[in-house]
Amino acid sequence: xxxxxMGELPKAPTGISGLDEVTGGGLxxxxxxLVCGPAGCGKTLLAMEFLVRGITEFDEPGVFVAFEESAAxxxxxxxxxxxxxxxYEADGQLIVDHISVAGGELEETGDWDLDGLLLRxxxxxxxxxxxxxxxxxxxxxxxxFSNTAVLRAELRRLFGWLKDRGVTAVITGERGxxxxxxxxxxxxxSDCVIVLDHRVTEQTSTRRLRILKYxxxxxxxxxxxxxIGESGVSVxxxxxxxxxxxxxxxxxxxxxxRLDAMLGDGGVYKGSTVLVTGTAGTGKSTLAAQFxxxxxxxxxxxxxxxxxxxxxxxxxxxxxVGIHLKPWVDAGLLQFxxxxxxxxxxxxxxxxxQKSVGEFDPSVVVKDPxxxxxxxxxxxxxxxxxxxxVDFLKTRGVTALFTSLNSAxxxxxxxxxxxxxxxxxxxxKTMEGNGEHNRVVYVLKSRGMAHSNQIRExxxxxxxxxxxxxxxxxxxxxxxxxRQAQEAQELSDGTAxxxxxxxxxxxxxxxxxxxxxxxxxxxxxxxDEADSxxxxxxxxxxGVDDRAGQRAEQGRLRRADVAEPAYAxxxxxxxxxxx
Amino acid sequence: xxxxDGAHAVSPIADEEVWHLCLYIAGQSPKSLRAFANLTTLCExxxxxxxxxxxxxxxxxxxxxxSDDIVAIPTLVRRLPxxxxxxxxxxxxxxxxxxxLRLQPGSSR
Numbered sequence: 001x002x003x004x005x006m007g008e009l010p011k012a013p014t015g016i017s018g019l020d021e022v023t024g025g026g027l028x029x030x031x032x033x034l035v036c037g038p039a040g041c042g043k044t045l046l047a048m049e050f051l052v053r054g055i056t057e058f059d060e061p062g063v064f065v066a067f068e069e070s071a072a073x074x075x076x077x078x079x080x081x082x083x084x085x086x087x088y089e090a091d092g093q094l095i096v097d098h099i100s101v102a103g104g105e106l107e108e109t110g111d112w113d114l115d116g117l118l119l120r121x122x123x124x125x126x127x128x129x130x131x132x133x134x135x136x137x138x139x140x141x142x143x144x145f146s147n148t149a150v151l152r153a154e155l156r157r158l159f160g161w162l163k164d165r166g167v168t169a170v171i172t173g174e175r176g177x178x179x180x181x182x183x184x185x186x187x188x189x190s191d192c193v194i195v196l197d198h199r200v201t202e203q204t205s206t207r208r209l210r211i212l213k214y215x216x217x218x219x220x221x222x223x224x225x226x227x228i229g230e231s232g233v234s235v236x237x238x239x240x241x242x243x244x245x246x247x248x249x250x251x252x253x254x255x256x257x258r259l260d261a262m263l264g265d266g267g268v269y270k271g272s273t274v275l276v277t278g279t280a281g282t283g284k285s286t287l288a289a290q291f292x293x294x295x296x297x298x299x300x301x302x303x304x305x306x307x308x309x310x311x312x313x314x315x316x317x318x319x320x321v322g323i324h325l326k327p328w329v330d331a332g333l334l335q336f337x338x339x340x341x342x343x344x345x346x347x348x349x350x351x352x353x354q355k356s357v358g359e360f361d362p363s364v365v366v367k368d369p370x371x372x373x374x375x376x377x378x379x380x381x382x383x384x385x386x387x388x389x390v391d392f393l394k395t396r397g398v399t400a401l402f403t404s405l406n407s408a409x410x411x412x413x414x415x416x417x418x419x420x421x422x423x424x425x426x427x428x429k430t431m432e433g434n435g436e437h438n439r440v441v442y443v444l445k446s447r448g449m450a451h452s453n454q455i456r457e458x459x460x461x462x463x464x465x466x467x468x469x470x471x472x473x474x475x476x477x478x479x480x481x482x483r484q485a486q487e488a489q490e491l492s493d494g495t496a497x498x499x500x501x502x503x504x505x506x507x508x509x510x511x512x513x514x515x516x517x518x519x520x521x522x523x524x525x526x527x528d529e530a531d532s533x534x535x536x537x538x539x540x541x542x543g544v545d546d547r548a549g550q551r552a553e554q555g556r557l558r559r560a561d562v563a564e565p566a567y568a569x570x571x572x573x574x575x576x577x578x579x
Numbered sequence: 580x581x582x583x584d585g586a587h588a589v590s591p592i593a594d595e596e597v598w599h600l601c602l603y604i605a606g607q608s609p610k611s612l613r614a615f616a617n618l619t620t621l622c623e624x625x626x627x628x629x630x631x632x633x634x635x636x637x638x639x640x641x642x643x644x645x646s647d648d649i650v651a652i653p654t655l656v657r658r659l660p661x662x663x664x665x666x667x668x669x670x671x672x673x674x675x676x677x678x679x680l681r682l683q684p685g686s687s688r
Binding site: 145 | 603605608610613614617637638641642644645648649650651652653654655665666667668669670671672673675676678679
């Protein structure tokens with residue numbers, strides 16, 4: 001494991017999750033490292049895991065010298081982490097040597113040295129060919145020897161000897177007042193010092209790890225929370241995930257069609273993180289439940305972390321709005337993890353989340369609500385934890401929906417922290433007016449999407465969530481009954497217009513009928529007149545003939561010449577009017 | 580491992596118990612040699628005729644350090660009479676050695 005790069009210290013990877021990232025590859029190879037901290041901070045476990053991982057992952061046998069616990073106790077204690085020390089011992093890869101110096105101070109009768117320990121340790125190292133050694137906790141020796149001057153000199157010699165043997169050693173030490181260790185052994189072990197801490201804030205304990213010093217190597221300088229979980233120590237460095245996850249342009253439906261439409265192109269990106277914030281009772285959980293429902297409908301798995309309600313309560317409450325989650329639970333597509341956030345510390349919570357995501361392998365994770373986590377830690381801690389969580393989920397391509405409860409309409413600082421982490425931020429709030437509260441929803445931000453800037457009314461119906469358009473009028477945005485009134489008003493306005501049009505059409509028709517009647521009357525009048533004229537004309541022509549006849553008779557009687565009656569012939573031929 | 584039997588002289592302590600002492604050393608180091616010499620003198624003076632000394636060289640048998648939880652060299656272990664007592668150092672401070680072994684005049688055990 002000697003690095004090819006010039007000036008880079010050779011390192012021995014610990015195999016402890018996260019620690020190798022923080023130390024830039026592990027502990028200094030062939031040198032002693034001091035791990036110190038108060039009682040119960042996990043020094044022994046960290047040291048033991050260093051040995052066990054060395055055996056199982058790097059084929060480096062180890063020797064564990066226990067000054068405090070008996071070998072049998074140690075074996076039993078770490079068995080719960082799945083470390084089968086007896087097997088490694090039987091395989092000749094591990095020696096657990098218990099040295100009891102608890103019998104009180106030894107009478108010193110003259111010169112002495114620690115050759116006994118060195119010889120014993122040397123023999124153990126040779127027996128298994130150990131590359132790693134743990135001395136836990138060597139300071140116990142200070143209780144046995146009164147001549148500390150000699151002891152210090154001897155410890156210095158011991159650490160020098162360990163270096164000469166080329167073993168990578170972990171020395172544990174209890175924290176003292178005002179110094180790293182009770183007897184100041186950090187003076188002798190100066191290559192690498194790791195400080196563990198175990199703090200209780202707001203009744204919640206958090207273990208933290210810090211690389212105080214790492215001679216000749218770059219290292220993370222922060223305090224990193226760490227956990228002792230079911231599989232050993234996990235250091236959780238924020239930076240360990242980095243921002244290197246693959247992205248998908250695939251969309252995931254939120255389960256609300258119109259919300260998908262508001263986000264443009266059918267929902268949020270797969271593997272993105274959605275934050276739904278809102279005041280109490282705005283329907284955040286319902287939105288989350290509908291999201292899960294939609295996921296299960298697609299045949300994918302959803303994991304629901306609930307911090308306020310039990311599984312039974314959620315299932316009952318959601319069926320009242322037509323979201324039936326029970327079948328999905330039965331089908332194994334939906335899993336609930338319901339607990340109060342104060343049950344676990346933030347890190348333990350993160351760890352539990354990662355574990356269940358790892359086991360269930362969901363495509364969607366819901367946390368309802370993340371604001372409850374604020375009760376467990378400070379804003380900064382919670383946002384750091386959420387950062388790691390978001391990074392973890394993104395790395396796995398899991399789409400996450402977090403809800404967050406606002407006490408005010410304005411987003412809280414915590415929301416602001418979270419907001420910079422999430423890709424899509426949906427705000428649900430209530431609008432007061434006309435003596436009622438109505439829910440509205442809008443998309444505050446959505447990275448990489450042409451999302452709608454409009455406010456929609458958010459309705460909880462018997463078929464889940466529906467979104468409705470809101471009316472924007474002189475009084476502002478209208479929702480609820482005001483919106484309904486506006487709808488009714490518009491409807492009646494429309495009706496009136498339609499009626500008016502119909503009336504006009506009828507009037508026009510009547511007018512046409514009137515005009516036609518008048519026309520007909522005029523025609524009749526004309527006909528009558530024409531008839532009378534015709535009658536008159538025909539009567540006149542008869543009279544002419546008569547008079548012509550009389551004149552001819554008179555002329556015959558008077559023996560006068562008969563004149564041709566031209567006008568009479570003309571009169572007979574002309575047509576006077578239609579029949 | 581060597582056993583030396585002392586067989587003469589009179590002990591100021593008036594009991595007839597046989598003392599079983601065990602000296603852990605590391606090879607032929609000056610401290611080890613000194614310790615052995617001092618122990619022999621001390622036993623001859625105080626336990627003449629009723630002591631046994633067992634020398635354990637950890638250079639040769641490092642695994643034997645385990646049974647008595649030996650860390651420092653030289654270490655003298657009083658196996659008998661019970662209870663077990665341990666003192667360390669080259670025994671050059673006789674007074675302390677006697678206190679450690681509960682052999683000082685006037686003290687029983």
